[in-house]
Amino acid sequence: MAKGDPGASTRGRRAAPRSRKAVTGDPELVQLLTPAGERIESVTGPDGTVYRVDFTDEEYRGLYRDLVLVRKLDAEATALQRQGELGLWASLLGQEAAQVGSGRALRAQDMAFPTYREHGVLYCRGIDPIMPLGLFRGVDQGGWDPNEFKFNMYTIVIGAQTLHATGYAMGVTMDGKTGGEDGEAVIAYFGDGATSQGDVNEAFVWASVFNAPLVFFCQNNQYAISEPLERQTRVPLYRRAAGFGFPGIRVDGNDVLATYAVTRHALDNARHGQGPSLIEAYTYRMGAHTTSDDPTRYRIASEVEAWQAKDPIARVKAFLEREKIADAGFFAEVDEQARREAVDLRERVLEMPNPEPVTMFDHVYPNGSPLLDQQRAQFSRYLESFEGSAH
C-alpha cells in the first residue's frame, strides 16, 4: 500500500471536518486519533513541527487492514506455540499501531533494525510472515535477506541492535547517501527496558556526535518482562534525548496516525542530514512478555482493562465508521482475509521441514572459514557414529 505523504497531492483526500481540533504547544503525547476514534487535525510540537496526516480513504482502509492482519497472524502464532508447534513466541498484541504506523512511515530505501517483537514492521516491509515462525520453531535462523527487504535479523540481545543501527547509519553518511528526498534513513527498535542497557546509551552518544541519520524508536510497552517502567526511569523516556543532544518526542503508540506522522517526520529529518532523534511510542503490552511468561503474577487486571479501552484497532474502526469511510461489508472482508492468511500460515508452519543438523554451520560467514569447516567435519563424524545404532 502506498501511503500519502504530508504535503503530497491532495487529490482524493478527505477534507477536515470543522469539528476537528488543532493542538498547539508542547504536547506530552502526540495524538491524532483519540481512543473514541475522533480525529485531531494537527498537533504542533515544542519546536514548531506540525504533525498531521493526509491520507486518502483507501489509505485509511489500508492501515486498518494492516492492523487487523498483523493482530490475527500474531494470535495464530501464539496458538501454534500453545499447541507445541513453536518453541516460543513474543506477541505484539497491543502494539500493532506503533509497529504499523512506524513501519508504513519507512520509505523503500530506509533500513530497520528490529528486536524480537517487530512482526508488524516485518509485515510492512513486505516479508512473508512465515519467516519469524521458522526462527521460533527452531528450524532456521530467520530466513529473510536483510539487504533485500531493508530489515535486519531479529535481535534477542537487549539493545544490541541500536549499536548495529548506529554503525550502519554512520556508514550511510560516509557513503554520501543523506542530504535529499532520496536520502537513506535508519530506524532502530527497542523497548523501555532496553533504555537501561549500556549499549543503548552508547548508541545515543555515537549517533549524536556523528550526526547519524537514525531514528531511535522506543516502544514503551510499560514492562521489561515483569519489571515496570518505574524501575527503568524517573523521567519520561523521550526527555532523555535532550541530555544526549538530539530531539525526543512522545507519541501515542496506540494511534497509528500519530505514530506514522511522527516517525515520517523524524525519518525525513534524518535523511536530510539533520541527525538522530528519539521517539517514545507510549503503548502497552496486552499479552504476556513471551509464551513463557505469566503476567498475572506481576500486574493487576484493572490495569489491563484500562488499556483495553485504548485499543489501537477499535479506534480506527470507530473513525472509519463515523466518517463513513468503510461499511460492514469492508470489515467482514478484512476479517475473512485475516482468517484465510492465518490458516495459510498454520498450514505452512506444519509443513516446515526439519533441517539437517550440519546446516547450522551454513551462513555464518559469507565465504566460510577454515575453523568452521573443521568443526563441521568433526560434527559430521560425530553424527555418523550413530549410524546403524538404535539411538
Ligand SMILES: Cc1ncc(C[n+]2csc(CCOP(=O)(O)OP(=O)(O)O)c2C)c(N)n1
Ligand atoms: C542483554 C540481555 N539481557 C537480558 C536479556 C533477557 N531479556 C529478554 S527480554 C527482556 C526484557 C526487555 O524489555 P523491553 O526492552 O522493555 O522490551 P519488551 O520485551 O517489553 O518489548 C530481558 C531482560 C536479554 N535478552 N539480553
Ligand SMILES: [Mg+2]
Ligand atoms: Mg517493554
